[in-house]
Amino acid sequence: MNPRLPAAVLWDMDGTLVDTEPYWIAAETPLVESFGGSWSHEESLRLVGLGLDDAARIFQDAGVRMPVDDIVNRLTDDVLAQLTTRGVPFRPGARELLASLRDAGVPTALVTMSLRRMAQSVVDLIDFEAFDIIVAGDEVARPKPFPDPYLRASELLGVDPADTIAIEDSPNGLRSAVAAGAVAIGVPNIIGLEGAGAHALWPTLSGRTADDIAALHGAHFRGVRR
Template identity: 75%
Template structure:
């Protein structure tokens, strides 16, 4: 029996593909403190998966007297500097699964709320041609948790969102993926994902393969089709 491949697999970046959330948090605290404020770990967690413009406004409310674009540029520069020093900190299993997708000819997109220069920086540091498309935070009008980033990626790839899989680590990201219609896979890192609406939650991508993604997509699309046919 031939395998029915997903039309595309769409990846979040920070926290899903690469473990950069600690880099962001390490940049946030000194920024707030430089303006005399305080910044807690709980506040930092509240920004995970949030669009950078929305995050910047939260920093302004915490006392950072900079324009939104200045805050975004400062944090992005700091994270890019850390990446240049350390290389790409892939999450367990992410590189291997992504490489298998590429070898099988499955289209892939990086769908991130980081700025494009940051996303391109990560992609350029990778040691293989990983993505067919990058949709970044400054490419969309409405960020996650709106569905727009994933819908935009699907439109650019010429695929139906229903035929794709989206992989996310944060509640805001998952809400975006679910709202787009993609089969949504949660791989939590810093925040729990129960009750957000994911089709499946995997504790890690380590050891997971393309066959696992095919089974995930087949199971959930088949069950939804049965529900639709059975509905009165």
């Protein structure tokens, strides 16, 4: 019997669908330095996959004398400006896998800790109807690594979280997906994912199709039944 596709595939955005992490890092250093502080690449890596409000509080601790919402909006505006001038840098194979899933009739959701306006801007630049829904960081009570974002996406799609696959590039994102009950694929980008709980680690999405998603989904549930 052919493997069955999941009820939905749930995508992280920054670092998974699009390689915007360098854009965020490029926005962070000038922000901290404008208040007389210093900011290192290692400190930026600590924020990968973190909710924006939590990240803003870390910037406050680094000397940024701005309210949380103002920090979030400034960073978002900076990243959006880079997207406008430099383009949307899709991760290798991400757009193709997304198109393959859509061609196969699989519902998809974008589950991101970025603001809705940024997520919508990225989705609007995709040249096909890529997602059924968006769940953004300003629309959930608790950010990743809590399960709330993935639970909300499953609820909006009307599917059982256990019958979904989530694709993530950060430990916090993987923990969120696993806590929600999804089968989680880790696709490393700028930080390692060993020990973060992924059900599978794929070095890249390049060459992956809906058939690979179905095979992973089927293998996971055969293992569960055993």
